[in-house]
Ligand SMILES: [Fe+2]
């Protein structure tokens with residue numbers, strides 16, 4: 001689809017997000033399986049459910065505009081997930097692996113925050129209020145997940161695990 005107008009750009013951003021969310025739904029179960037910390041596992045499981053809702057919301061928006069006619073693969077998300085998985089398979093220590101899962105998760109969230117922030121701004125500019133509200137809802141959830149992951153990384157559980165490991169060395 002040629003991108004000429006802001007509307008075209010909006011459609012392209014929605015396609016990108018739809019592909020990104022689909023890839024995340026595929027990748028998250030593997031991350032959950034690899035996570036050791038229970039709180040981290042629970043946070044990822046919650047976000048898998050939320051991610052399904054994000055995809056549902058994008059499908060709702062597709063019903064308004066039909067942007068999915070020419071779905072394109074989001075190469076940005078593919079790279080983030082591939083890099084994350086490569087690092088994870090190399091790590092043998094559970095606490096270090098949890099730290100890497102959080103890092104990979106936050107890269108995913110930041111990509112989504114950028115995409116949804118952009119798409120919500122386009123929707124506003126184009127007076128697509130209903131779509132804008134749905135995008136904003138997802139944007140807020142992505143931000144919340146990002147800050148929850150930060151709290152987990154900075155909080156006691158991971159710090160304790162990593163400190164214990166450092167003490168053993
Ligand atoms: Fe999402």
Ligand SMILES: [Fe+2]
Nearest residue numbers: 109112142145
């Ligand atoms: Fe997300």
